[in-house]
Amino acid sequence: MRTSIATVSLSGSLTEKLTAAARAGFDGVEIFENDLLASPLTPEEIRGLCADLGLRIDLYQPLRDLEAVPEDVFARNLRRAEHKFRVAQRLGADTVLVCSSVSPDAVDDDALAARQLRQLAERAADFGIRIAYEALAWGRYVNTYDHAWRIVEAADHPALGTCLDSFHILSRSRAPKDLEGIADIPGDKVFYLQLADAPLLAMDVLQWSRHYRCFPGQGDLDVAGLLRQVLRTGYAGPLSLEVFNDVFRQAEAGPTAVDALRSLLVLQETVGEGELPPAAAPTGIAFAELVTPDVEPAAALLTALGFTRTGRHRGKPVDLWEQGAARVLLNTGPGARRDGTVLAAVGLEPPDPAAAARRAEALLAPVLPRRRSTGDVLLDAVAAPDGTELFFCATDRPPLPSWTTDFAPTAEQAEENARILGFDHLALSQPWHQFDEAALFHRGVLGLDALQSVDVADPYGLLRSRAFTSSEGAVRIALAVGPAPGDEHARAQHIALATDDIVAAARRFRAAGGHVLPMPANYYDDLAARFEFAPGELETYQELDILYDHDSHGAFRHCYTHTLGRVFFELTQRVSGYRGYGAQNAPVRLTAQHGLGAAPRTAIG
Ligand SMILES: O=C(O)c1ccc(O)c(O)c1
Numbered sequence: 001m002r003t004s005i006a007t008v009s010l011s012g013s014l015t016e017k018l019t020a021a022a023r024a025g026f027d028g029v030e031i032f033e034n035d036l037l038a039s040p041l042t043p044e045e046i047r048g049l050c051a052d053l054g055l056r057i058d059l060y061q062p063l064r065d066l067e068a069v070p071e072d073v074f075a076r077n078l079r080r081a082e083h084k085f086r087v088a089q090r091l092g093a094d095t096v097l098v099c100s101s102v103s104p105d106a107v108d109d110d111a112l113a114a115r116q117l118r119q120l121a122e123r124a125a126d127f128g129i130r131i132a133y134e135a136l137a138w139g140r141y142v143n144t145y146d147h148a149w150r151i152v153e154a155a156d157h158p159a160l161g162t163c164l165d166s167f168h169i170l171s172r173s174r175a176p177k178d179l180e181g182i183a184d185i186p187g188d189k190v191f192y193l194q195l196a197d198a199p200l201l202a203m204d205v206l207q208w209s210r211h212y213r214c215f216p217g218q219g220d221l222d223v224a225g226l227l228r229q230v231l232r233t234g235y236a237g238p239l240s241l242e243v244f245n246d247v248f249r250q251a252e253a254g255p256t257a258v259d260a261l262r263s264l265l266v267l268q269e270t271v272g273e274g275e276l277p278p279a280a281a282p283t284g285i286a287f288a289e290l291v292t293p294d295v296e297p298a299a300a301l302l303t304a305l306g307f308t309r310t311g312r313h314r315g316k317p318v319d320l321w322e323q324g325a326a327r328v329l330l331n332t333g334p335g336a337r338r339d340g341t342v343l344a345a346v347g348l349e350p351p352d353p354a355a356a357a358r359r360a361e362a363l364l365a366p367v368l369p370r371r372r373s374t375g376d377v378l379l380d381a382v383a384a385p386d387g388t389e390l391f392f393c394a395t396d397r398p399p400l401p402s403w404t405t406d407f408a409p410t411a412e413q414a415e416e417n418a419r420i421l422g423f424d425h426l427a428l429s430q431p432w433h434q435f436d437e438a439a440l441f442h443r444g445v446l447g448l449d450a451l452q453s454v455d456v457a458d459p460y461g462l463l464r465s466r467a468f469t470s471s472e473g474a475v476r477i478a479l480a481v482g483p484a485p486g487d488e489h490a491r492a493q494h495i496a497l498a499t500d501d502i503v504a505a506a507r508r509f510r511a512a513g514g515h516v517l518p519m520p521a522n523y524y525d526d527l528a529a530r531f532e533f534a535p536g537e538l539e540t541y542q543e544l545d546i547l548y549d550h551d552s553h554g555a556f557r558h559c560y561t562h563t564l565g566r567v568f569f570e571l572t573q574r575v576s577g578y579r580g581y582g583a584q585n586a587p588v589r590l591t592a593q594h595g596l597g598a599a600p601r602t603a604i605g
């Protein structure tokens with residue numbers, strides 16, 4: 001289907017918005033009136049620019065507060081509308097959106113609304129223009145799609161149809177049966193379809209719409225369910241994104257436009273349109289790669305955690321460290337960055353790595369060079385929105401090439417009684433303006449399931465965190481976005497390791513000289529109030545700075561290492577199928593990481 005985007009969804013000048021939409025690959029745009037008013041370009045110049053960029057102007061909008069008013073008011077409104085029809089004509093736009101009135105002049109009279117909209121349509125037709133009438137969710141009398149359609153039907157003019165906007169519809173009613181009426185509208189009377197998602201928020205609908213809309217797949221609304229109903233009408237116009245969002249208004253237009261188009265590609269797949277290589281979530285994490293300028297402290301930390309350096313890359317300064325199924329690459333090559341140690345790459349194990357790469361590319365993920373050094377196994381890789389390199393690979397799964405063959409074994413033997421079984425999850429901090437984009441990427445491109453996002457209090461702001469998992473829980477990635485763009489703690493990334501005995505793992509780490517993040521006594525006092533522990537259990541947690549949580553499934557015990565550059569490790573033990581990530585404990589952890597939690601202690605044996 002054709003794709004379009006409203007200029008209001010992107011940041012910048014009108015020229016920047018149009019350029020970004022065209023570069024991302026959109027077929028058309030809706031010109032939002034404010035963008036035109038503020039632009040130095042004449043309507044003819046905008047039309048020419050769009051033509052040069054290969055964009056069709058699908059819609060000019062909005063015209064407000066026109067219908068169901070006393071005759072003298074309507075006469076003035078008609079004059080105003082004619083003016084705008086002329087602008088639309090100069091733009092080369094054949095459809096103008098009229099949204100339902102919020103005016104105090106409006107009266108509750110559908111027959112009057114229909115008569116006046118018919119008059120408006122007659123006038124529009126003289127200009128070769130069609131009117132798409134949209135019910136705003138906060139319209140004074142007309143605020144549902146079926147009410148707007150009844151008026152359009154009664155007006156009965158070929159130049160008058162309706163505009164369906166998923167936000168206005170789904171913000172008011174989410175019961176599937178309320179959407180069934182959509183399919184009864186004749187497809188040729190649906191003049192336009194605007195799509196937006198939004199997180200579920202308990203707030204005034206106008207504020208919700210103007211600040212929190214997001215692209216389909218990024219929020220909680222069933223945009224796909226709505227689109228299925230619209231497609232049943234026979235609607236053949238564009239899928240057009242109209243997203244009012246405070247973050248997208250500030251973020252760079254280029255990446256936002258790519259994110260936007262990706263959302264439409266995934267949405268079309270969901271409703272059985274378009275063709276994408278199918279999604280198959282990875283079934284494991286092959287490796288996590290740290291790039292570091294300081295090999296000594298990083299190697300010391302891995303050693304204290306019980307990792308062994310089992311391999312050396314045949315062509316580059318990269319070591320493979322292993323423990324259980326956890327594999328960490330330590331890269332001391334020229335990629336080392338100014339901000340010290342970073343988690344720069346993740347190896348994912350999809351059932352079919354080449355197919356996963358094709359899907360990522362089809363969904364506009366930047367493709368990285370397949371071979372990183374001479375002799376390397378060819379691996380498909382793409383960049384996640386935050387720049388993390390994602391490798392699609394296989395680990396010892398013949399006949400697929402295994403990335404491990406790039407490493408020559410060292411003589412070092414992995415520890416016998418290793419405490420770490422594998423990765424529990426990876427936590428990646430996201431740039432403040434890319435959280436929704438990253439959510440869509442992890443769901444749509446990687447095929448992971450999203451959990452609800454949670455808010456976590458940091459001493460200097462609020463952190464938002466959201467986990468993405470494969471259905472068997474073999475891959476868990478937690479994304480977080482911090483309060484202040486420059487806050488180093490908000491930029492921290494971490495590798496959570498799984499153990500079946502956290503007490504032994506923590507003791508081993510300390511005995512090997514590791515520093516555990518110290519926790520305050522008040523925290524343990526609160527645990528004593530909230531949970532019942534076996535004799536001595538809580539004292540052991542306090543001694544070892546182990547945190548504790550419990551959900552309806554089971555228990556979670558975890559502790560943290562100090563931070564190296566942007567990276568720290570977490571030791572975790574899930575008992576009886578605990579599903580969470582210890583979010584309840586995150587504010588205490590964050591405070592401790594700011595150095596505000598407890599007097600620093602040195603390691604004890
Ligand atoms: O918020 C608004 O006013 C507004 C304007 C035009 C639209 O199409 C819309 O969905 C909302």
Ligand SMILES: [Mg+2]
Pocket residue numbers: 134165194242
């Ligand atoms: Mg709209």
